[in-house]
Structure formats: C-alpha cells, structure tokens
Amino acid sequence: MAKKSKTKKASVSANKVAELAGVSRSAVSRTFTDGASVSPKTRAKVMAAAEKLGYHVNHLARGLIHHRSGIVCIIVAELEAPHQAAIVEATTRELQAMGKVVMVLTTAGRPENVASALRQTLNYRADATIVVSGSPPSSLIETCIEHGQRVILINRDDAIKGPHFVLVENEVAAKEACLILKRAGCRHLALVSSTAGTPSLIARETAFLTAAEQSGLKVSVARAGPTGYGAGADGARQLLAASDRPDGAFCVTDLIALGFLDVARVEFRLRLPEDLCLIGFDDIPVAGWLGYDLTTFRQPVREMASHIAKVLEDEDGMENLTTHFPAQIVWRKTVRP
Amino acid sequence: MAKKSKTKKASVSANKVAELAGVSRSAVSRTFTDGASVSPKTRAKVMAAAEKLGYHVNHLARGLIHHRSGIVCIIVAELEAPHQAAIVEATTRELQAMGKVVMVLTTAGRPENVASALRQTLNYRADATIVVSGSPPSSLIETCIEHGQRVILINRDDAIKGPHFVLVENEVAAKEACLILKRAGCRHLALVSSTAGTPSLIARETAFLTAAEQSGLKVSVARAGPTGYGAGADGARQLLAASDRPDGAFCVTDLIALGFLDVARVEFRLRLPEDLCLIGFDDIPVAGWLGYDLTTFRQPVREMASHIAKVLEDEDGMENLTTHFPAQIVWRKTVRP
DNA sequence: CAGGATATTGCAACGCTGTGCAATTGATGC
DNA sequence: GCATCAATTGCACAGCGTTGCAATATCCTG
Structure with missing residues (x-):
C-alpha cells in the first residue's frame, strides 16, 4: 500500500519528473527531444524518474x-x-x-x-x-x-x-481493357459501373466507351445502385437477360466484377471465359482467390503509399504536384488470352 | 491582390479573431464553447471574424x-x-x-x-x-x-x-457448430484454424474439440500458416487428401472457411453441402455472396460498437466490466439443414 | 594552474485556449 | 430616476512542453 491510491492520479507532467529527478524541467524536456544537449548522467536520472512515474511526453503540448x-x-x-x-x-x-x-x-x-x-x-x-x-x-x-x-x-x-494529386492511369487501363476484350474475340461489350459517379470511375467509363466506339464495337451499359457487389450483380441481371447478351464485360471495380461474375455463373449458368470474358479493376485480394481468378488491373497501392510518405517527408513542397501511376493488368482466368 | 500573400500565414488564433471582431479573447472562446454565456450580438461578430480569417479552434490547446x-x-x-x-x-x-x-x-x-x-x-x-x-x-x-x-x-x-471486455460467446457457438455438423450427418469432422493463436480462436478450437469428443466424433485438425485465406486453403489440401477425408468442417474464421471451400471445390471437385458441410465464423460480407453462400456465425458487430460507445459515454466506469454478445448462426447453403 | 573553448543547465517567455472571479452593462420594477 | 438582479465581459492564471539566452560546469592545452 505504498502506492498513492488517489482515485484519479493527477496527470504526471514533466514538472513531477523534474522534481523527482532533482533537475529542471528543461532537462526533462531535452531528454525526450532528439538532438538536444543533455549529459548522460542527468539523462539517466530523468529516464529513471520518468519510468517510475509512468511519464509520457504530452504530444498535445508539443504540437501546440x-x-x-x-x-x-x-x-x-x-x-x-x-x-x-x-x-x-x-x-x-x-x-x-x-x-x-x-x-x-x-x-x-x-x-x-x-x-x-x-x-x-x-x-x-x-x-x-x-x-x-x-x-x-x-x-x-x-x-x-x-x-x-x-x-x-x-x-x-x-x-x-x-493539393498534391496521386492518380492512377485510368484512361490507359480502360482503353487496354477494351483492346483485350476485342482481341479475345468479344463482339458485344458491356460496361458495368455503379451510380457512385466518382471521378476515377467516370474516367474509366468514358475511356472505355470511346475506345469501344473507335473499335466499332457495340457496348451495353449498366449502372445499378451504389454498392459494389450488388451493383455488379444487378448489372448482370439487367444485361445478361437481354436477347443478345454481351460476351465481354469491363467492370470499373473488382467488387462490381465479382457480383457480375457470380450472377453470370450461378443464375445464368455461363462459363468464364468461354461464354463470357470479364475484366475488373483494383486487384483486391478476393479477386485472386481460386473461386474467382479474376483478370483485373492492379492499382500499385504500395508504391502510391510510399510516394505519399515521400511527399510528406519533404519539407518544402515538391516540384510536380501530380503523380501518375500505371495500372498493370493481372492476367488470370476470366479472359481468353 | 488584396489578399495577404505571405507564403506561410501565421496560424490564426483566437487572439486574431478577437482583435478583428473587437472583443476579448474570452468572448471568442465562449463563442465556441457549448453552454457558455455570450450575447447574440458578440457571437455574431465573432463568427463573422472567424469565418473571414478561417479560424478553427485548436483542439490541441483545448485538450491540454x-x-x-x-x-x-x-x-x-x-x-x-x-x-x-x-x-x-x-x-x-x-x-x-x-x-x-x-x-x-x-x-x-x-x-x-x-x-x-x-x-x-x-x-x-x-x-x-x-x-x-x-x-x-x-x-x-x-x-x-x-x-x-x-x-x-x-x-x-x-x-x-x-479494462472493459467485449466478448463474443465463442464457446457456445463452437459447440453449436459441432452439434449442427453432427445433426447434418457428418461422421468425420475437421477443425481448421491458423497458427495465429489469438485468444478467441483458441476458445473456438477447444470448445469445438471438447464438444466433438463428447459426441464421440472423430476430429482432424489443421493449422496451416498465419494468413486467413491461405491457411484455409492449405488446411484443405492437408485434410482432404487423406484416405478418409472429413465430411464436415468447422473453420474458426470465414476467411479460413472460404479458402477451405475454394480448394475443396476447385481442387478436389467436392460439392457442398452434399460431399462436405462447412461452417465459418464472423459473417464477413464475402460469405454472403452467391458464389459462396457460407453458413457461418455472425458477430454482432454493430451492437458491439454501440455498446462501446455507451461505455465511453458514461462518465464514471460502468458496473459490469465484461459484456458478452451471442454469435448467431446464419443459415446458408454449405450445411444440410 | 591559468585561459579559453565547449558542453550542460536553469530561467523565463511563449504557444493557445478555458474558466473562476470581479466588474460592467443592461434590463426590470416601482 | 433609482434600486435590484441577471446577463455579459474582460482579466489573469492555468495547463504542458520547447527553446533562446545567459550562467555555470567541464575539459583541454600549454
């Protein structure tokens, strides 16, 4: 029972530590500041006192x-x-x-x-x-x-x-998706998206549509609801029920693609890639699972993250404020090569 | 060019706002403090000044x-x-x-x-x-x-x-899982887990094992690797290749279950639930997708979250420090009813 | 051991906001 | 117009850590 048992221990500040260690508050501060000048002796005293009291630098005050x-x-x-x-x-x-x-x-x-x-x-x-x-x-x-x-x-x-911009090359990828489907022998394409209407989704949509137009391919479009998987599923129900159903689809998101795929397989008994070719976007983990094996575009998430870190590390703003990252195709089994 | 164009605008503090509004700093503070006494007139002046300067209360100082x-x-x-x-x-x-x-x-x-x-x-x-x-x-x-x-x-x-504890009733659920598999006519059970060894996974494992022992059912166990999906997949490869393969499996996690399921279907050509019954845990979104339709236990995440909020709202610690939540079975299609 | 250079240390002011207390203002009643 | 009471307002201090500056201690050299 040597321990003070006040129900609410007064928060321990640098003052308390300084007192216990027999030094000034500055010494305590300097002990916890990188590159500050403290003798090893006082540093040790301070550390011991801090440890005993359970002291932790207040980042609110520091930030202030x-x-x-x-x-x-x-x-x-x-x-x-x-x-x-x-x-x-x-x-x-x-x-x-x-x-x-x-x-x-x-x-x-x-x-x-x-x-x-x-x-x-x-x-x-x-x-x-x-x-x-x-x-x-x-x-x-x-x-x-x-x-x-x-x-x-x-x-x-x-x-x-x-602001800085970190962009994935949606247009290039969407165009490539169209090309891939064409090369796989698809005659009637589908573009499946959601009603979310975020800039990157729209970029993928328009790029795919213009590419298809340039190739002279017919495209059916579905935008069914906001949620990923559900939008894909409903899109499939919409498009695959038609008399001339598409035989190649580009889904602007993996979640959409997986919803589309499930409905195509389960409700319409289609085989992929024989009856239907399918391309997604993002390369989320599920896309790589055995049950799906979705061909899709990988967003270089890790590279983007480390680029962000670099931007924030740089003291003064970097030169080029917008950086593009390529989206690389990941070949799996939902498209004929 | 009326705007001040100093490259680094000195951070705007309540002082500046007070100055511009022609009031004391306290008035500014009180304007942004709920329940403080300020006349509508000064509040309006302060708000206008704050808006013009782009003032935002410094939560670091407030927290201090x-x-x-x-x-x-x-x-x-x-x-x-x-x-x-x-x-x-x-x-x-x-x-x-x-x-x-x-x-x-x-x-x-x-x-x-x-x-x-x-x-x-x-x-x-x-x-x-x-x-x-x-x-x-x-x-x-x-x-x-x-x-x-x-x-x-x-x-x-x-x-x-x-500390407060928020617990899901792992034991009850695991026991129920065993019972369900038994009732579905399974004779040889499998318990599939990972090497992570977190308390809740272990609780599910041991509860399932003792329940199986009490029922006199044979159980094979697999713990293959740390990652969810991969652990399930490898577990399936391990267990399903044996001469007398299990016909009912409890996976301590949905991710594990889905890995198990994919390998069972794709690599071993098994049909669910005819050849194999499968139960997972967590009820993550993917478990409900058409391609899987996994029978699993739902963790009442939303209820747990609102309970946490309630605990934090309560000023003085609540009476009972540990709260249990039931895990409810979600019937889908990987188990014969 | 003196002299000077260098490393430590303490003081005190600062950053920003909240709030008790006393003073001031305004309103109300007669 | 004056007394009384409530509502506002401003002052000044508190909360915690950092840091420039000056004072002190330590070390090195000759």
Missing part, C-alpha cells in the same frame, strides 16, 4: 508549440470496401514508420461529412490530409493549405490549385 | 486544458482483414457520431508494435483505447487506466484487472 501535431488525417468513405482498406492500410504503415500517427475520418459517402472531416483536420492541426474518397469543397482545401497542411487527393483530379 | 483530447485510439493488426475492418468501421461511425475522433494504430501483428501503439495512446492523451487485436502488456494497460483512459479489449479475455 511546433504548430504541427504529428497527426495525418485520412478521409475515406468506408473502411469495409477492400480497396479503400488497402490504401489506408498501406499508407498508415508508411506513415507510422516515419513517426506520424494516423487519424481516420469516415464519411459514409455523405458530402457534408467530408466538410466536417476537413474541419477536424484543421482543429487538430494535422500535418497533412489525405483524401481517399469524397470531393471536399475547394474552399476548405485552400484553408488547409493556408494553415500549412499538406493535402493529397487520391484518384480525383478536380481542378483545384494547391 | 481538459486533460482529454477527444481522441480514441483503436489498435488493430491490419485493416485489410474484413472482420477487423468491419469492427473499426462500425466503432468509428459510433464514435464520430458522439463527437470523438478516431486514431488508428496498426500493428501488423507484431507485439512490439502493440506496446508502442499504447504509448502513442498515452502521448496523445487519448480518451480511450480500444484493442481489437494483439495482446498488450498489462503494465501499459494499467498505466493507461491510471491516466484516466478507458480501455476496452475486444475478444480477448486476458486476466487483467481494469
């Missing part, structure tokens, strides 16, 4: 002084979407490795939530904000930048000056 | 005073695992609704990362810490609690005093 909290905010619609989760995961890993800490703000796809998320970013004096999904009002983005934040937008090239 | 930052830390192994993602998503949603903000700390399954995550929690004076995966050193947990944090451990009932 430095005008940067060490927090990076990631704004994302929902973490359950595998591709978004992959981006957040990879980015978080990189940022943690460089000593930052990640605050996740989910918007559930509602625009008003994006704005309030941006405000949280400002409230916590985040070092940077990464927008994975949702289109934030450009005025707020400007405010963030004026406050010295780095802002990085992933896969959405709005016409805003200031 | 209140000894609570409004941040809740969630410690999780990886976000790409669908079930973990679901928990984080649901919890985040609840917490954001009550005005908190979520900091995600990923550990990639490495124990040393758990400790450093706990330290971040302390550094940022988090209001609470939620441990979704990984077993934190109990000394650090104690420190967190001493610092006034709420600590909630999900699905791991270590013998530590202090």
